[in-house]
Amino acid sequence: LRGATAGWVTGVTRPVHIGRSTQVWQIDLRNEAGEPTCVSRITMAVLAPR
Template sequence: MWQTPPNLAELNQVCDNTLVSHLGICFTAFTQDSLTATMPVAAITSQPFGLLHGGASAVLAETLGSVAGNLMVPEGRICVGQDIHASHLRSVSKGEVTGVASAIHIGGRSHVWAIDIYNEQQQLICSSRLTLAVIKRS
């Protein structure tokens, strides 16, 4: 499925000094049709009540879907976020969450990705859908 096979070390290095690294997001695995990353549940990713911030979950989802999408397009094209929807299903107050992005639709002008985020007990905490526009690299 991948146009460019994922290299986890390179993906993590490219994200240095960005929001991705600031939130502690780390790419950890990939399969033939998915990309996985983790994010800590800590002060930097929590809201004032000590729970994982929904916006942090959305950042993890958009990061996974966008990076996966960009690994799917031919040279000279890039994917950019166009729409994201996240349903927050369960709260998390400590540990680490894991997001898994899987393609729903890969087209020439758009992609749609499903990103599910799980707690350490493998319980679904957030289900997200991301639409990406495929554009020419400028």
């Protein structure tokens, strides 16, 4: 992974797991040269509407 000190950073998000009660998403960030700068995952709870 490389740091991004100038220019654009582009993120691509993809689902890793889509379940009834949880979702896991991965976010890949790349600089203008296409080099990876960050990889992140987020886990979310799926709640019923109120």
